[in-house]
Amino acid sequence: MIAVNYLGAAVLFCLGLYTVLTRRNLIKMVMGLSLMESSTYLLFISMAYRARSTAPVLVNPPKGQSGTQLAAGNVADPVLQNFCLTAIVIGVAVTAVFLSVVVRIAQHRRTLDADEVRELRG
Amino acid sequence: MVLTIGYLRLLREHAGLPAVARQAMEVALPQWKLSEPVNEVVYGTRGFDTFGETFLLLAAVISVILITRPREPRRGYFGEEAAGRREREEVDPHSGHDRDQEQAREAEKEEAGEPDDAVGGVRSHRRPETPDAEPVGSPAPERAHAMSVVVRTAVRVAAPVLAIAGFYLVAWGYSPGGGFPGGAVMLGVALLVYAGFGRQRIAPVIRPGLLEAIEMSGAGLIIAAEALGLLLKGSFSANWLHLAQTGTILSGGVAQLFSFGELIEVGTGLTIAVFAVLGMSHDWTPDDGEDQDDRGGGGSGSGSGSESGSSSSSSSSSGSSSGTSSGSSSGSGPDSGSSSSSSSGSSSHSASGSTA
Numbered sequence: 001m002i003a004v005n006y007l008g009a010a011v012l013f014c015l016g017l018y019t020v021l022t023r024r025n026l027i028k029m030v031m032g033l034s035l036m037e038s039s040t041y042l043l044f045i046s047m048a049y050r051a052r053s054t055a056p057v058l059v060n061p062p063k064g065q066s067g068t069q070l071a072a073g074n075v076a077d078p079v080l081q082n083f084c085l086t087a088i089v090i091g092v093a094v095t096a097v098f099l100s101v102v103v104r105i106a107q108h109r110r111t112l113d114a115d116e117v118r119e120l121r122g
Numbered sequence: 123m124v125l126t127i128g129y130l131r132l133l134r135e136h137a138g139l140p141a142v143a144r145q146a147m148e149v150a151l152p153q154w155k156l157s158e159p160v161n162e163v164v165y166g167t168r169g170f171d172t173f174g175e176t177f178l179l180l181a182a183v184i185s186v187i188l189i190t191r192p193r194e195p196r197r198g199y200f201g202e203e204a205a206g207r208r209e210r211e212e213v214d215p216h217s218g219h220d221r222d223q224e225q226a227r228e229a230e231k232e233e234a235g236e237p238d239d240a241v242g243g244v245r246s247h248r249r250p251e252t253p254d255a256e257p258v259g260s261p262a263p264e265r266a267h268a269m270s271v272v273v274r275t276a277v278r279v280a281a282p283v284l285a286i287a288g289f290y291l292v293a294w295g296y297s298p299g300g301g302f303p304g305g306a307v308m309l310g311v312a313l314l315v316y317a318g319f320g321r322q323r324i325a326p327v328i329r330p331g332l333l334e335a336i337e338m339s340g341a342g343l344i345i346a347a348e349a350l351g352l353l354l355k356g357s358f359s360a361n362w363l364h365l366a367q368t369g370t371i372l373s374g375g376v377a378q379l380f381s382f383g384e385l386i387e388v389g390t391g392l393t394i395a396v397f398a399v400l401g402m403s404h405d406w407t408p409d410d411g412e413d414q415d416d417r418g419g420g421g422s423g424s425g426s427g428s429e430s431g432s433s434s435s436s437s438s439s440s441g442s443s444s445g446t447s448s449g450s451s452s453g454s455g456p457d458s459g460s461s462s463s464s465s466s467g468s469s470s471h472s473a474s475g476s477t478a
Contacts, residue, residue: 050139056147058157059297059369077143078159082168085160086175089302089388093182096395100189103402 005046012039024114026102030095037091041084048080056081155365155373157296164300165377165384169359172380173348176387180341183391187330190398198329199321199401269318277318285311292385296373301384308389309396316397328397333390340386347379 012035019032054070056078061070102112109117139147150162164172269277288307291299316324351360363379366372374381 055298056159057298058151058159072148075139075147075159077139078146078163079140079143079168081160082163082171085164085300085302086171089175089179092392093179096186096392096399097182097189100186100395100399100402103399104189107402 002046002049005042005049009039009043009046012036012042026105026112026114026117029114030098030102033098034091034095037087037094040087040091044080044084044087048077048084050074050076151368154361154375154377155296155368156377157368157373158298160298161295161300161374161381162377165295165374165380166359166361169348169377169380172384173344173359176341176344176384179388179391180337183337183395186395186398187334190402192403198325199397274318277314281311281314281318284314288385288389292381293371295371295378295381296369301381302388304381304385305388305390305392308385309392312393313396328393330394330398333394336386337390337394340383340390344380344383344387347376347383351376 016032016035016037016039019035020029023029023032051074053074053076056075058070105117106112111117138144146163146167147159149167150156150159154162154166156162156166284307288304288311291307292301292304312324312328316328348359351362352358354360354362359376359380361375361377363372363375365375372378
């Protein structure tokens, strides 16, 4: 079942890569990068999953279990979920920088076509 | 390759937790009194990771500020170029009386819906002070600087709830939540109010000076919280606070403090970045000068000063600028296409194209 997640992550990544490689619109290239980033999130979360595990949350443990028992039991990997959080923040930062650069390019060159901003002038 | 790696990782579904994760799970309750291991990992055991990530975000915000920086310092994100223009008119009344430029400025002002008091207020009687004073049923949402009364009422209800929810996510750190989602929710509140009420209502709060100061204080708080662990307990991001009972607000100790600093940092940082990009206006002021710089650079590369001079004059007389010139350079003939490898060649061709 979790194989679907891995396949989905791979498809998302390839879709993003395809967008970055084939589109010339700079905004679409940034969107492709975001797509690739989101595939990383999916991959991290899927890697954290264990068969029939619960979320690594110890609030309100189910009946007959204490928090420490739950912690020793079958839970998803919290470290990989932490990595996913980190990746999200870094993705936001990267996207923000890229978008501001794209807006500046659009203002200076009056175009979003990556082919037209190839000369290094001005 | 990605697929094969993924399928290799599939084996992990039945593997045990790695030692790091197992240790994080076991340490969370007794040592940090946090019932949320992910938060414990983020702000506790892997605090150094998050520390570096925070300053990566800070670096990104600073670079966004630098990239979007206007030519002259401004106090707000929007609308202050009008004041700068007035000043420029006083100092140098003959600059920028180009007809096309005037038209472009008018159109831009129209689009932006700027308060006109800075330039003399021709249309100021059309706009009441607050959007709520506008008569209901007046036309043109595209002219109004705020959204309709339905949206405004909804924002009034939703924004406080959202703001409280953002703080809740951080304060109740023993359940899923934390500084990053809380900060993102804060950005959502700012954007919601901006969309509903327009820029004038948020301008006293959302301005670079204030936000940047808050952001830096958040960064200072994080550094202090982590470095004090190094000083008092001998290791970076060690807990030096009293740990309250599990299930209370202060149960995480330093982790909660770090989380709160992260809320400030992420909330203000994302707000700065978004509003810097939103308020990024093209500074029309040195339009012709900029073109001169462009062409001058290309012309000096080709080594003929007279050509660069003629190209700059032609570009300033034809009010349209570099986008069309690059278009004409690509369309001016097969020879420009053949000489496209050198930038000086293409610029001279663009000059000939725009004079012809």
